[in-house]
Amino acid sequence: MKGYDLVDSVLIINRDLxxxxxxxxxxxxxxxxxxxxxxxxxxxxxxxxxxxxxxxIDILIPVMNKKKFEILxxxxxxxxxxxxxxxxxxxxxxxxxEMQNIRFAKKEQMFPNMEMIFIDKSKKAKxxxxxxxxxVKINDFEFKIPPLEFEILYKEKILTGIKxxxxxxxxxxxxxxxxxxxxxxxCQIVIGEELxxxxxx
Amino acid sequence: xxxxxxPQTNLDYIEIYTENLKENSEFFKQQKMIxxxxxxxxxxxxxxxxxxxxxxxxxxxYLKERGLL
Numbered sequence: 168m169k170g171y172d173l174v175d176s177v178l179i180i181n182r183d184l185x186x187x188x189x190x191x192x193x194x195x196x197x198x199x200x201x202x203x204x205x206x207x208x209x210x211x212x213x214x215x216x217x218x219x220x221x222x223x224i225d226i227l228i229p230v231m232n233k234k235k236f237e238i239l240x241x242x243x244x245x246x247x248x249x250x251x252x253x254x255x256x257x258x259x260x261x262x263x264x265e266m267q268n269i270r271f272a273k274k275e276q277m278f279p280n281m282e283m284i285f286i287d288k289s290k291k292a293k294x295x296x297x298x299x300x301x302x303v304k305i306n307d308f309e310f311k312i313p314p315l316e317f318e319i320l321y322k323e324k325i326l327t328g329i330k331x332x333x334x335x336x337x338x339x340x341x342x343x344x345x346x347x348x349x350x351x352x353x354c355q356i357v358i359g360e361e362l363x364x365x366x367x368x
Numbered sequence: 369x370x371x372x373x374x375p376q377t378n379l380d381y382i383e384i385y386t387e388n389l390k391e392n393s394e395f396f397k398q399q400k401m402i403x404x405x406x407x408x409x410x411x412x413x414x415x416x417x418x419x420x421x422x423x424x425x426x427x428x429x430y431l432k433e434r435g436l437l
Binding site: 183217218220254276329332340341 | 379382383385386387389390391392393395396398399400402404407410414415423424428430431
C-alpha cells in the first residue's frame with residue numbers, strides 16, 4: 168500500500184495510530200467541543216512520516232473571552248489533562264489575555280504536551296494558515312493542519328533551524344506529486360510579509 | 369529499499385526514506401516503534417523521578433529549574 172492518498176482533498180496517511188496520535192486525538196476531542204483549531208509545526212511532519220522525537224505539539228486557537236476559556240479549561244481538567252502554568256482559571260486567563268502560550272499534558276505525565284498558541288487577526292501569517300486548513304486522516308483520527316506549501320515555506324524561510332529544514336525536506340519530498348506551485352506563490356506572499364514584520368521588530 | 373545515490377547528509381537520508389515511504393506504508397511501522405518507545409520511556413522516567421511525591425508540584429519545579437516555565 169502507498170504511504171498516503173489524497174481523496175476529496177483529504178490527505179489520508181496509511182498507517183496505524185501511535186501513542187503520540189492518541190494523545191493529540193484525546194486533546195482534540197475536547198477542544199473541538201469549544202473552539203476551532205489548527206495543528207502546526209513538528210506534528211505536521213511527524214504525523215506524515217518524519218521519524219523524530221518531539222516533546223510538544225503546537226496548536227493554534229483563536230483567543231477567547233474568559234467565560235468561554237473557563238469552560239474549555241475545566242473540560243480539559245475533567246478530561247484528564249493538567250496545565251503547566253497553574254490550576255486556577257483566574258491565573259491562567261492572564262496568559263490567554265496577553266496571548267502567551269500555555270501547555271497541557273496528561274495527568275501524571277510531563278511529555279508530550281500540547282502548546283496552545285492564541286491567535287487573532289493581528290497575527291497575519293498564523294491567521295492565514297488557520298483559515299486555509301488541510302484535512303488529514305489517519306485511521307479514524309481526523310485533524311487539520313496548514314496548507315503543506317505554507318508549512319514548508321514557514322520552516323524554510325522563518326524558522327530555519329536544522330530540525331525545521333529537515334522537516335521541510337521531508338514534506339517537500341513526501342508530497343512533491345501533490346504540491347501546488349500556485350499555492351506556493353500565494354503562501355510566499357504571506358510568508359514574505361511575515362519576514363518583513365519580523366525584521367521591523 | 370530503493371537507493372539511487374549514496375546518502376551523505378541527513379537530508380539525503382530523509383529523501384531516501386520519503387521515496388520509500390511514499391511507495392510502501394510498511395515503513396510507518398518503524399516510525400511507530402520509535403515514537404511509542406519515546407513516549408513510554410519519558411513516562412517511566414518521570415514516574416520514577418517523582419515517585420511518592422506530588423507530580424504537578426515536582427513537574428513545575430523541574431520545568432522552572434530548566435527555564436521551561
